[in-house]
Each structure stands twice: as C-alpha cells, then as structure tokens.
Amino acid sequence: MRRKKAFAAVFLLSLFLLSCATTHQVTTEVIPDSARIVRLYVPACTSAGTEAQIREILMNIHGVYDVKGNTLSQYVTVSFDPEKTNVEAFIKTLESEEFFVKGAPVITK
Numbered sequence: 001m002r003r004k005k006a007f008a009a010v011f012l013l014s015l016f017l018l019s020c021a022t023t024h025q026v027t028t029e030v031i032p033d034s035a036r037i038v039r040l041y042v043p044a045c046t047s048a049g050t051e052a053q054i055r056e057i058l059m060n061i062h063g064v065y066d067v068k069g070n071t072l073s074q075y076v077t078v079s080f081d082p083e084k085t086n087v088e089a090f091i092k093t094l095e096s097e098e099f100f101v102k103g104a105p106v107i108t109k
Helices: 002-020 048-059 087-096
Strands: 036-041 064-070 075-080 102-107
Touching: 036 087, 048 064, 048 075, 048 087, 087 102
Parallel strands: none
Antiparallel strands: 036 075, 036 102, 064 075
C-alpha cells in the first residue's frame, strides 16, 4: 500500500512539473513590417498546456503570423496581417473554444 501511495505521489508530481514547463517555439515565418501586434488577456492561459492550445487555435486563422502566450501574466500576443484577419476574429474563435478574453485588447503595433 505504501508503495502505491509513493508511486501516485511521484506520478502526480511529474504531471505537475510537466504542466509548469514552458515551451519555446521558434517561428519560421518572417513577420513583415506591416504586421499588427495585439495583446489579449486570457485568464485561462495558466499552463504550458493551455498556452499550446491557444497557440494552435489562433495559428489556424488565416493571416496570423505568430502567437506567444505568457502563463505568468496570462497575456497572449498575436502578430497578424490586418488585411487578412482582425482582433474580433481572434476573440470570437477563442471564445468558441471556451477561452474567454477579458478586458480590452491592446494593439501594440
């Protein structure tokens, strides 16, 4: 019985450490000077897993160049082509996947 509890503790600790790990993804696409950058506050962006989900969801939108999530601040930064997509499309797409954006988007470029 003691061995099972120890195994369960190690297993749960391993899962916790994996969820806390950060992923560093390098974009291979050159982002043009005409690109816009927006920051969205997504309170659900609290782990590497949710950050990866959000990145995958937004990268599937035509016109998105790059997505970076910060699990500490819970902000998601999106680089995009304003002629192909817009901030409203990001918010609508995220919310359709149960990732809700709080507050006003901040256009940084």
